[in-house]
Amino acid sequence: MFFYQIPAPNEALLISGSKGEGGALFRVVTGKGTFVFPWKSKARFLSLDLRQAQINEPCVTSQGLTLTVQAIAVFKVGNDSQSIINAATRFLDQQDQVPQTIGRVLAGHLRSIIGNMTVEDIITNRTKLAQQVIAASSDEMETMGLKLDAFQIQEIADSAHYIEAISSPHVSAVQRDARIAAAAADQAAAEKENEAKAAVAGFTKDSEVAQAQAQAAVEAARAETSQAGPLAQAIATQKVTEEQAVLAAKQAELREAQLQSEVQKPADAKAYEIRTLAQADKEANIARAEGLAGQNLESILANRMVDLMPEITKALASGLNGANLTVLNGAEGITDLFTQILSQGKTVFEAVRATTPKLVDGPDTTKQSSPS
Amino acid sequence: MPDDFESVLGKRGRISVAIPAAGVGQIIIALNGGSEAFTAYCLGGEELAMNVAAVVVEQTGPRTVFVTGC
Numbered sequence: 001m002f003f004y005q006i007p008a009p010n011e012a013l014l015i016s017g018s019k020g021e022g023g024a025l026f027r028v029v030t031g032k033g034t035f036v037f038p039w040k041s042k043a044r045f046l047s048l049d050l051r052q053a054q055i056n057e058p059c060v061t062s063q064g065l066t067l068t069v070q071a072i073a074v075f076k077v078g079n080d081s082q083s084i085i086n087a088a089t090r091f092l093d094q095q096d097q098v099p100q101t102i103g104r105v106l107a108g109h110l111r112s113i114i115g116n117m118t119v120e121d122i123i124t125n126r127t128k129l130a131q132q133v134i135a136a137s138s139d140e141m142e143t144m145g146l147k148l149d150a151f152q153i154q155e156i157a158d159s160a161h162y163i164e165a166i167s168s169p170h171v172s173a174v175q176r177d178a179r180i181a182a183a184a185a186d187q188a189a190a191e192k193e194n195e196a197k198a199a200v201a202g203f204t205k206d207s208e209v210a211q212a213q214a215q216a217a218v219e220a221a222r223a224e225t226s227q228a229g230p231l232a233q234a235i236a237t238q239k240v241t242e243e244q245a246v247l248a249a250k251q252a253e254l255r256e257a258q259l260q261s262e263v264q265k266p267a268d269a270k271a272y273e274i275r276t277l278a279q280a281d282k283e284a285n286i287a288r289a290e291g292l293a294g295q296n297l298e299s300i301l302a303n304r305m306v307d308l309m310p311e312i313t314k315a316l317a318s319g320l321n322g323a324n325l326t327v328l329n330g331a332e333g334i335t336d337l338f339t340q341i342l343s344q345g346k347t348v349f350e351a352v353r354a355t356t357p358k359l360v361d362g363p364d365t366t367k368q369s370s371p372s
Numbered sequence: 373m374p375d376d377f378e379s380v381l382g383k384r385g386r387i388s389v390a391i392p393a394a395g396v397g398q399i400i401i402a403l404n405g406g407s408e409a410f411t412a413y414c415l416g417g418e419e420l421a422m423n424v425a426a427v428v429v430e431q432t433g434p435r436t437v438f439v440t441g442c
Contacts, residue, residue, distance in 0.1 A: 079408060080377050082434035127422065130389045135396045138411040142435045147409070 006033035010048045012077070012084045014092070017041035020081075025089070028081040046088050047095060050076045050149065053103030059114035061122070068157035069114060073106045074150040075141065086145030102146065109136040119162055122153065129153070378404050380428050380437060387412070391420040391439070399426055399439055411436045 007013035013029040017040050020027040027034075036043040055071040077087040091098050113132040114122065121128055133151045141148050156163065305312075383401050391397030391414045399412040414420055415429055415438045426439035 078435055079404060079406075080434050086434070127390055131392065131395055131397060134389060134398055134411055138396065138436065142411070142433050145434070147435055149409070 003035050003037050004033055005029075005036045005043050007031070007045060012046045012048055012088075014044045014046055014084070014088050015041050016044070020085075024081065024085055026085070028084050028088075030079075030084070044088075044092060046077060046084060046092060048077050048079065048084075050074055051099050051102070053099040053106060055103055055107045055110055057107040057110050059111050061114055062116060062118050065119060065158075065160055065162050067114065067119070067122075068159070069110060069153055070155040070157075071106075071110055071151065071153045073102065073148060075102060075146045075148045077145055078142075078147045083142075083145040083147065086143065088145070090144055102141075102144075105140060106137060106151070109133070109140075112136055119156075119158075120166065122156065123163070123166075380410065380431055383428050384425055384442070385410075385428065385439070387420045387422055387424050387426055387439075390422040391418075393417050393419050399428070399437065401428065412439045414438070415440045 005013055005015075007030060009031070011030075013034065013036075014026055015029065015034070015036055016026040018027060019025070030048075051074075053073045053075070055073060056068065057071075058066060058068045060066050077083055091101075094101075113129070113136050116132055117125070117128065130151075133148070137148055137151075158164065380401055380403060383403070385399040385401035387397055388400045388409060389398035391412055393414070394417065397412050397414075397420065398409050400407055400409050410428075411433075412420075412426070413436070418441060420426055420439070420441050425442055427442050428437045429440050430438040432438065
């Protein structure tokens, strides 16, 4: 008011009608107010706001791949007076068209930038992209008094699916690792499950074995208990049998002793008697045989006695005949007679010896026959 | 130069886009109470990596400077 003009913080006040400092065509005022007198000056405002341009451009990379790149450029008029003067002289009255124009310019830059890079660089090499953007655009932008604040690639359309192909090995590797990990996890889980099943089976087995053992013990005890009566009976029977056996043995001993005393001993005695008698006989026979061994005297004597008996009897009878024997004592008298006859045996014998002088010549024979 | 604007000469800034030996990058400089990005070339074929400090030694255009590492 009252010719005093104040630019907004995002505006530059351009006053024409007088030269500016440093040979500028007009005065540039920012941040403060100044008097503008209409009769000698003209004041205009230039927005220093941020402007943006959208770029959608098919580009060819250094590998010859065609990509459709969508980018956004953010720029503004530079804050220094030179940039403001450059910009003001170019598009002060065409400020609405600036983004479109700059977009076209930057699209061309983008084509050259992409042409110097590979797809991998575009995706990963941010520094190279920024350097390329600055190198390609900064001179032109500066001439237009503009400053590129940001230039970003938003989207790359890849009709040849090159980016997809770049990613596929990694995707495959990741999928492979994921499947391996899943399989390993499955395997581990299965192992653990089987271990757990085995452990459960083992516990079940142990438990059942223990139960069976306990059951067996119970059954054994029950059987033992149920058999206790018969067993005791059997034991008692066995003892009775044993005692009976002992008794039988005793009886057998007794019987044996009886037999010993009744049969054996007499038999032994008999045997002894027989043996003794036999011994005696044997000795007697031996002696007899010994006696006969020299000359069979006695036998001969006996035979001679038999032979001579009629003569002996005749001699006896003649003796009696001469004695006029009368038997007075009856039977006794006859016995006496025989006694007398026999008492005369000695005499008879002497008589026999006398008639057989050859036999009594040997001195040994006489000696041996006299004791018998 | 009008008094309204600070000179960038001698100002220190941070390299926001690496400057290759024979290439162009970008430096961000605190200026006029804000910060602005300038197209930056290296003096004498130097290389500057991203995020290192640099000093403006020459201004060839309103948005173009030569820097050197420090």
